[in-house]
Amino acid sequence: MPMPPRLSKRQALTLLSGAAALTLGGITAVQYGGHDDAAREPRPTLRLRAAGGGHVAYGKPIQAVAGHGVISGAHLKDKSGHDIPGHIEQRKGDWTSDRPLAPGQSYTLKVTLRTESGRDSTETRTITTQQAAHPNKVTLAPGSKGATVGIAQLITLTFDHPVADKKTVEQQLHITTSHPTKGAWGWVKDRMSGKDRVEWRPRGYWKPGTRVHVQADLAGQDAAADHPFARDYAVQFAVGAAHRITVDIDTRRLRFLDAGHVAKELHVSAGKDDREHATWTGTIPLMAKEGRVNMRSETVGLSNYYNKDVQYGMRLTASGTYAHDAPWNDVLGTVNNSSGCVQMTPNDARWLFEHVQVGDPFEISGHPTRGTVAEGNGFAEWNIPWRTWLTRSALTKTG
DSSP: OOOOOOOOHHHHHHHHHHEEEEEETTEEEEEETTOHHHHHSOOOEEEEEETTSSOOOTTSOEEEEEESSEEEEEEEEETTOOEEOEEEOTTTOOEEESSOOOTTOEEEEEEEEEOTTOOEEEEEEEEEOOOOSSOBOEEEESOSTTEEEOTTOOEEEEESSOOSOHHHHHHTEEEEESSOOOEEEEEEEOTTTOOEEEEEEESSOOOTTOEEEEEEOOTTOOOSSSOOBOSOEEEEEEEOOOEEEEEETTTTEEEEEETTEEEEEEEOBOBOSSTTTOEEEEEEEOOEEEEEEEEEGGGTTOSSOOEEEEEEEEEOOTTSOEEEEOTTOSOTTTOOOBSSSEEEOHHHHHHHHHHOOTTOEEEEEOSSEEEEOOTTSSSOGGGSOHHHHHTTSSSOSOO
């Protein structure tokens, strides 16, 4: 048998520098770089599924499952770059998002996989969910980012589709205030549209200067019978000066109070002394400053015909109650003769329009009256007793 060729000293050193010779039971193995076990380990695999099983889909959290290893870290971002939180299940080593996926959204998932020997590798996946045929959309008030509002402003979310699982939706709503403020969510029906509405009402009027952040983490929630929410909603606003507007139907006087002091007193006319035309009473936050408004009797269901343009229109109810100018009315301050609105001279209406804030409370009292304005007709939920309001929450029934 021929002898193996003799290695030169340099060749021998080269071989030994790249391998460590191990002799086990007369068998020699070569362990390159000291990672023979790692080299023989199966490569970790990654599988994505909906939490609890099934295909990845909107309305469900996503789960990343490792094969031949565990997940040591994961980051999920939506197409806007927002992080979607998640957690690793210690027993199985799988990762699950804390929130469901939203419809019509693209996500990037970056996962770190770890073998039994501790080696890490990274995989990146792109996930795109289907569009929803009929997503549930939200109208949020106050709707203007950074708005300054009055002390009676309610936070309202009105839903395009009925909300079956109100508890789930309410759990996703978060209020942050710069001044400690006690308040509660409650559910009502919009008086005009019949839509579901959830509102956050402070127990008492807001403290002036309070800054408020509203966060509705609704993306992916399907709480409305296959009408999932496609996105989150958020708004920030500040509470302005402590205005109150009192309207005394008996004396036909409107008083504008600033921090408790009467800044202006105006002569007004309220609704006529009959059930159809009398003015609503109660605490009614100003909904909007609309300016010029065309008023027609048929739009509010009144029998007496009128079609007029008014100026400095300030909306109080969804059903059509305003404070506005009435240049034709020559008995302001002496006779209640309107069709339910609070009328005043053009100069007085302009002054009031320039000074009021959306969310300022109009506190209307006296007779004649149609009664206390109904809940859901504008933002009149201040007239519901506090303990009764607490029962309107899907989460807390007493308090």
